[in-house]
Amino acid sequence: MQFSSSLKFNHVFRRLYNKGDSCANRYLVIYCRKNGSKRNRIGLTVGAKLGHAVERNRLRRRLREIYRLHEGQFARGYDIVVVARTAAMQAPYRQLEGAYLRLAERLGIYAQEAYEETKDI
Secondary structure, eight states, X not given: OOSEEEOOOHHHHHHHHHHSEEEEOSSEEEEEEEOSSSSXXXXXXXXXXXXXXXXXXXXXXXXXXXXXXXXXXXXXXXXXXXXXXXXXXXXXXXXXXXXXXXXXXXXXXXXXXXXXXXXXX
């Protein structure tokens, strides 16, 4: 990821949950907050209730890939946490991608016109 790094610390996740903006749909919840730098920091949360480790890791890889492919259209300078919901485990990639990008757009951290171009592909 060219413009991003990972969120690792629990206190940063907690601060986002408490003070960040959030948006949710059937598959995901996204929390975001400005971080004061020129880079985004991304955190992914897939709870143990959602399935075995192999399934959870597959979902994490899919979410990471969605962000990586669309990284150029995301606004910079944000901490972003993506929390997966139960329905995300069974969702096809395209539905998951659409849900992710629509939430990011509603939060104002993703450019809509770029999303519409990729939707036609």
